[in-house]
Amino acid sequence: MTDMQTSSTPTAALHPLDQALALEGTGPGRYQGRITQAYWNMVGPYGGLTAALVLEAVMRHPDLLGEPVALTVNYAAALAEGAFTVEATPVRTTRSTQHWTISVLQAGADGGAPQVATTATVLTAQRRETWSGADLPMPEVPGWAECAPVPPVFPVQWLQRYEMRPVAGMLPAQWDGSEHDSTTQLWVRDAPARPLDFPSLAALADVFYPRIWRRRALRVPAGTVSMTVYFHAGAELLARTGDAPLLGQARAQAFHNGFFDQTGQLWNEAGTLLATTHQIVYYKE
Amino acid sequence: MTDMQTSSTPTAALHPLDQALALEGTGPGRYQGRITQAYWNMVGPYGGLTAALVLEAVMRHPDLLGEPVALTVNYAAALAEGAFTVEATPVRTTRSTQHWTISVLQAGADGGAPQVATTATVLTAQRRETWSGADLPMPEVPGWAECAPVPPVFPVQWLQRYEMRPVAGMLPAQWDGSEHDSTTQLWVRDAPARPLDFPSLAALADVFYPRIWRRRALRVPAGTVSMTVYFHAGAELLARTGDAPLLGQARAQAFHNGFFDQTGQLWNEAGTLLATTHQIVYYKE
Incomplete structure (x- = not known):
């Protein structure tokens, strides 16, 4: 976070989502970030933000192959305001696909050992251009x-x-x-x-x-x-x-x-x- | 597997699915099983069988809370015929829900160290009786x-x-x-x-x-x-x-x-x- 805040881009110019997705690398596939009030819901951050954070960690990984195809996020416990760690591991890589497991960890309210608050799996792939098509047209609605x-x-x-x-x-x-x-x-x-x-x-x-x-x-x-x-x-x-x-x-x-x-x-x-x-x-x- | 085959229930009487789901505990949340030809697809076992195996491992775990609510299975690599290990870990348990991560591992064709072939996450929960209802009626079709x-x-x-x-x-x-x-x-x-x-x-x-x-x-x-x-x-x-x-x-x-x-x-x-x-x-x- 320090890096971001002292960079030449003023923090004020950053979109709230980009502020929320700021991660600092602390090891291979290991990043630290911070939950703030910006996307706060009732008892924790907006679930969509947690999904974005998980994906952001994968996309920052130096070994990333291709682009996201599938993401599953499991909200095991509410995240609290403050620091968190996210770990993204490429568990199996083939020629064109890569399977990831991700955990978001946070210390308990009592300051104890970090506990897993979120688990996730992601599939990324190097796509090739093929026949593509939709089977569900967009509903006709007012613009x-x-x-x-x-x-x-x-x-x-x-x-x-x-x-x-x-x-x-x-x-x-x-x-x-x-x-x-x-x-x-x-x-x-x-x-x-x-x-x-x-x-x-x-x-x-x-x-x-x-x-x-x-x-x-x-x-x-x-x-x-x-x-x-x-x-x-x-x-x-x-x-x-x-x-x-x-x-x-x-x-x-x-x-x-x-x-x-x-x-x-x-x-x-x-x-x-x-x-x-x-x-x-x-x-x- | 040995236990099952020497038990008093003749193997022949077991349903093919129950034979395929036979697992032997080898440690906490760690089981061994065997992929056979019974559910073989083109290049590996039927994906539905792998999903069932993952869930079976969770349901056999002594710390299981409640019943399955959600299951995500990621087919990272085709499983081969022969022995596999499945590991099921309850990563976070609350009063009424439990989040699991599961891996299926198998030694490579070269007999090298076991590699992750399948990852999965499962949510189990102790449900309480509430208002329930469907929002998608069964289509009217011939019986x-x-x-x-x-x-x-x-x-x-x-x-x-x-x-x-x-x-x-x-x-x-x-x-x-x-x-x-x-x-x-x-x-x-x-x-x-x-x-x-x-x-x-x-x-x-x-x-x-x-x-x-x-x-x-x-x-x-x-x-x-x-x-x-x-x-x-x-x-x-x-x-x-x-x-x-x-x-x-x-x-x-x-x-x-x-x-x-x-x-x-x-x-x-x-x-x-x-x-x-x-x-x-x-x-x-």
Whole structure:
């Protein structure tokens, strides 16, 4: 962190996401960073930020082969404000693919030995150009410019890090326990706007509020315990998408005794499906 | 393995899946097993079997808390016939959840030091009874009894371990490069029939042939590199489902430069969504 803060780029000019993703190498595949209030959620940082941090550690590794294809993040414990260590290990490398395991560690509140707070696996690959195609067209919805931005619906920091423009299925107007389908569609981008890359796309995969809130119109406690993101774009396409908004869509498939799933998609304005994502979410009632 | 073979239950009476899942404890969270031809695919065992093995190792661990909720398996390298070691570690346990990391190791063909062939993460949890519901009803399709079984379409061993009754979207009749949507629906159960449990359900999540074959009517090389399964049922419901068939449905969302995704569901005959699953698959053209 010291390096960054004393570099010639003033900290004030750095995007909040880039500040949050600042990592200092302390050994092979081992980095230190710091959790701040910038992306704070209820009891820890925004889960999308943790996903971005995991991916950032892989992408900084000197032995990296290719680009991210798949990411699974397991939220074993809430991260606290302050220093953390992230370890990224390439466990198996073939000619064109590389499998990674990643851990985020943090000392306990009592200052004890660091404990694993997050586990993750990542697949990176050197892609070759092949026939490509989508099997899920972008839904026909009003464009970003036609949709009105909404202010953050809850006073949590991370919601201020995104501009969201609801299309359909936003938070229930009344918490009355009436049942609805669980689908949400919204336009979203970083706030302030920031050119898209793999870590920011991973973070965007987690922007959807808990599906149980919409399904039941009840604001019960809920939190993601595992999220998977599949990337269907290379760095070049992400760069071409730039800081334009993405269309996000998410729905649940099943709610069962304390855990529900969410399946989602993120398209760019041109209608290209950049990422598909799934998560399993704890809920209490 | 020796224990099993000398036990009072004759080996011949064991279901092929139970034979394949036989593990011998060799240390805390450390087990040895053996890959045979029983579930052999093209260049290694059926990916669903590897998923089941990973889960079996977790479920045999003396410190296990609760039941499986989520499983991600990364196929880093093909497993070979012969002995393997699986290591399952509970990295973080809370009051009601437990996060696991798992590795399957096997000595290289040159007899060198064991290498990681498979990585995985598992979430287990002690569920409490809550409001539960589905958001994706089972499609209306002809029942198991109304659909005709098909013989294995390729001469690979694992296809003989399942009885499949296609409903829609089976293999193209002609490999002519004509484009189709990627959806497949089929009834499926273990052959011979076997009472459903978590490992066998995990294995069933991988029964769908590669979506690219259907999407393009071209039989190009393809192989799963990562699969995630979310369980929406407890052991009791699986036991109640017994050895009855499940309805499986799978489709792709995007195909991009060598990797496509698959999203799928498995319902029991009563229409309860038991598991949802996703995978990312390598393809070559």
